[in-house]
Amino acid sequence: MENLLQQLVNGVAWGSIYALVALGYTMVYGVLKLINFAHGEVYMVGAMTGFYTARALGLANRPSGLGLAATLLAAMATCAALGATIERVAYRPLRHAPRLAPLITAIGVSLLLQNTGQLVLGADPKFFPPLLASHEMLRVGSLAVSNIQLTVLATALALMAGLELVVMRTRVGRAMRAVSQDAPAAALMGVPVDRIIQLTFVLGSALAGAAGILVGLSNPKIDPLMGLMPGLKAFVAAVLGGIGSIPGAMVGGLLLGVVETLVAGYLSSTYRDAIAFVILIAILLYRPTGLFGSAQPEKV
Amino acid sequence: MRGRSGAALGALGLAFVLLEWVLPHALNPYYLTILTRIGVAIVAAVSLQLVSGFTGQFSIGHAGFMAVGAYASAALSVYLGAGWLASLAAVVPAPLARALYYPLPLLAGGALAAGAGLLVGIPTLRLRGDYLAIATLGFGEIIRVLILNVDAVGGARGFALTAASGVDLRYDDLGAIYAVVLASVAVIARLAYSSAGLAFRAVREDEIAAESIGVPTTRVKVLAFVVSSFFAGVAGAVFAHSEGYIHTNSFGFVRSFEIMVFVVLGGLGSITGAVLAATALTAAPELLRGFGELRMIVYSLGLIAVMILRPQGLLGARELDPARWLARWRERRAAA
Numbered sequence: 001m002e003n004l005l006q007q008l009v010n011g012v013a014w015g016s017i018y019a020l021v022a023l024g025y026t027m028v029y030g031v032l033k034l035i036n037f038a039h040g041e042v043y044m045v046g047a048m049t050g051f052y053t054a055r056a057l058g059l060a061n062r063p064s065g066l067g068l069a070a071t072l073l074a075a076m077a078t079c080a081a082l083g084a085t086i087e088r089v090a091y092r093p094l095r096h097a098p099r100l101a102p103l104i105t106a107i108g109v110s111l112l113l114q115n116t117g118q119l120v121l122g123a124d125p126k127f128f129p130p131l132l133a134s135h136e137m138l139r140v141g142s143l144a145v146s147n148i149q150l151t152v153l154a155t156a157l158a159l160m161a162g163l164e165l166v167v168m169r170t171r172v173g174r175a176m177r178a179v180s181q182d183a184p185a186a187a188l189m190g191v192p193v194d195r196i197i198q199l200t201f202v203l204g205s206a207l208a209g210a211a212g213i214l215v216g217l218s219n220p221k222i223d224p225l226m227g228l229m230p231g232l233k234a235f236v237a238a239v240l241g242g243i244g245s246i247p248g249a250m251v252g253g254l255l256l257g258v259v260e261t262l263v264a265g266y267l268s269s270t271y272r273d274a275i276a277f278v279i280l281i282a283i284l285l286y287r288p289t290g291l292f293g294s295a296q297p298e299k300v
Numbered sequence: 301m302r303g304r305s306g307a308a309l310g311a312l313g314l315a316f317v318l319l320e321w322v323l324p325h326a327l328n329p330y331y332l333t334i335l336t337r338i339g340v341a342i343v344a345a346v347s348l349q350l351v352s353g354f355t356g357q358f359s360i361g362h363a364g365f366m367a368v369g370a371y372a373s374a375a376l377s378v379y380l381g382a383g384w385l386a387s388l389a390a391v392v393p394a395p396l397a398r399a400l401y402y403p404l405p406l407l408a409g410g411a412l413a414a415g416a417g418l419l420v421g422i423p424t425l426r427l428r429g430d431y432l433a434i435a436t437l438g439f440g441e442i443i444r445v446l447i448l449n450v451d452a453v454g455g456a457r458g459f460a461l462t463a464a465s466g467v468d469l470r471y472d473d474l475g476a477i478y479a480v481v482l483a484s485v486a487v488i489a490r491l492a493y494s495s496a497g498l499a500f501r502a503v504r505e506d507e508i509a510a511e512s513i514g515v516p517t518t519r520v521k522v523l524a525f526v527v528s529s530f531f532a533g534v535a536g537a538v539f540a541h542s543e544g545y546i547h548t549n550s551f552g553f554v555r556s557f558e559i560m561v562f563v564v565l566g567g568l569g570s571i572t573g574a575v576l577a578a579t580a581l582t583a584a585p586e587l588l589r590g591f592g593e594l595r596m597i598v599y600s601l602g603l604i605a606v607m608i609l610r611p612q613g614l615l616g617a618r619e620l621d622p623a624r625w626l627a628r629w630r631e632r633r634a635a636a
Contacts, residue, residue, distance in 0.1 A: 033430070047529070098568070100610060108603035116597055235434075270445070270448060271449070277442050280435070284431055285427075
């Protein structure tokens with residue numbers, strides 16, 4: 001029982017990282033109907049930015065909350081700029097092209113970032129500096145929650161709450177929702193569609209950057225290919241919650257993290273990678289719109 | 301008419317002589333490996349073209365079917381084929397025995413992949429667009445992880461095509477491989493431009509309209525998917541036998557993406573486009589060796605640039621047809 005609780009705690013901490021990455025997928029899908037396969041690489045760039053920022057600021061041996069905040073901001077800013085650039089260069093020219101064309105440029109961008117990362121930063125794994133001194137925060141019986149897990153969860157929840165505020169309570173957020181419902185109609189109402197799409201990439205990429213830092217805190221080994229599998233799984237999380245739905249991505253991410261941790265803990269870690277996809281298929285077959293998605297009636 | 305097919309036969313014969321007897325001696329093994337990989341890429345690309353380009357169903361799990369074909373054919377060869385090969389070699393010369401045996405694992409690999417395609421296709425082809433793409437991606441990964449957990453085919457160690465008796469079952473005869481490539485491309489092209497292919501294209505253009513004029517859309521989609529999986533399995537089997545060692549890492553989603561890139565870059569709905577793109581993109585990383593460490597960066601930048609400049613793919617939905625060029629040239633000459 002306590003073991004189960006422990007696994008749940010680990011799963012929630014891990015799932016909150018998936019959730020942050022999943023948000024970027026779901027927001028971009030919402031406004032563009034594009035699966036942005038380069039998103040996992042944005043998350044990798046976030047982790048790498050954190051690594052080099054921490055080194056430049058000499059934070060490696062002096063863990064502090066302030067240092068963590070600085071690295072977090074640096075990674076989010078870098079990724080936001082990267083997201084805006086990717087949108088401008090690789091997706092905007094293809095706005096009216098067949099739908100598969102931007103999917104291929106997304107794969108191209110993903111390859112480009114991986115290979116640039118390997119060339120510039122080296123293919124060997126790096127070890128993320130401990131920005132926080134790890135210690136136990138809570139202990140109930142044999143259940144232990146570390147300060148790192150709490151920080152990861154708290155940061156992720158704060159960012160999600162912030163996003164929810166931006167999307168639901170600001171003019172920009174209203175414009176984003178308008179574009180995702182009907183882009184041509186939004187344009188007719190005076191919404192600057194291109195700018196809103198770019199802003200969506202900026203927000204989603206900043207969250208992925210933050211996820212890169214959080215993953216560095218809990219799993220310090222980082223390398224240029226680290227975005228590949230988590231990126232894909234975060235996408236599964238987005239589908240699980242209902243692609244295009246922001247609360248869906250959060251719930252989907254947390255759920256996927258918990259299920260994966262349980263499978264790895266109780267079944268076998270080799271099946272860990274498959275379980276995400278088994279869930280994906282079950283969801284697609286029984287409820288293709290995901291947990292929070294709404295069905296679109298088909299027009300003839 | 302007779303002149304045209306005569307010329308085509310002549311060209312084929314020449315190509316076979318070149319592949320079978322000249323190139324293996326003229327090129328170093330490294331280039332020969334690239335040639336076999338191009339052959340595998342062509343079969344995989346053309347098989348996906350049937351589903352994505354002609355039937356309009358986007359699958360990004362094609363590497364999973366390649367894996368089924370590769371592992372099924374390899375297991376057949378290692379556990380049974382080595383014995384059959386030995387008894388065959390007692391009757392006919394060894395090289396002939398190998399050539400006679402070769403189609404067997406390919407057909408077995410293709411058949412098993414087609415079965416997997418049927419199992420995956422029936423439930424998933426109800427889905428549309430992006431959802432189908434995601435489901436196939438998921439199935440591709442599930443297949444890979446399942447194979448990874450089967451110890452009889454090596455699990456995480458990978459699977460070498462060497463029988464317990466020590467017989468090496470590698471087969472990388474270029475003439476035979478390209479005969480398979482030609483046969484696969486020909487079958488898929490005939491199917492795509494047949495009356496069944498008309499139904500495929502009707503489903504691609506408008507599923508509801510196709511249904512309303514009596515096209516059994518689900519059956520058509522499943523048929524296209526199963527045929528496509530068969531040839532993906534053949535591609536996997538050719539790959540397994542030419543490499544001599546396979547690992548599930550070769551069949552991850554990155555490979556599926558690669559095959560989809562061949563199809564979209566070549567032009568959706570163009571068989572020759574898929575052949576062209578598969579050839580060019582498989583050769584490109586090798587031809588770009590001059591760029592040294594920058595080659596994969598140049599490759600990915602090139603991919604992005606080509607897609608932005610030609611969003612419909614290199615050929616769009618057109619085909620390259622040398623026979624038609626020849627006919628047009630003759631007409632023009634006769635008119636002059």
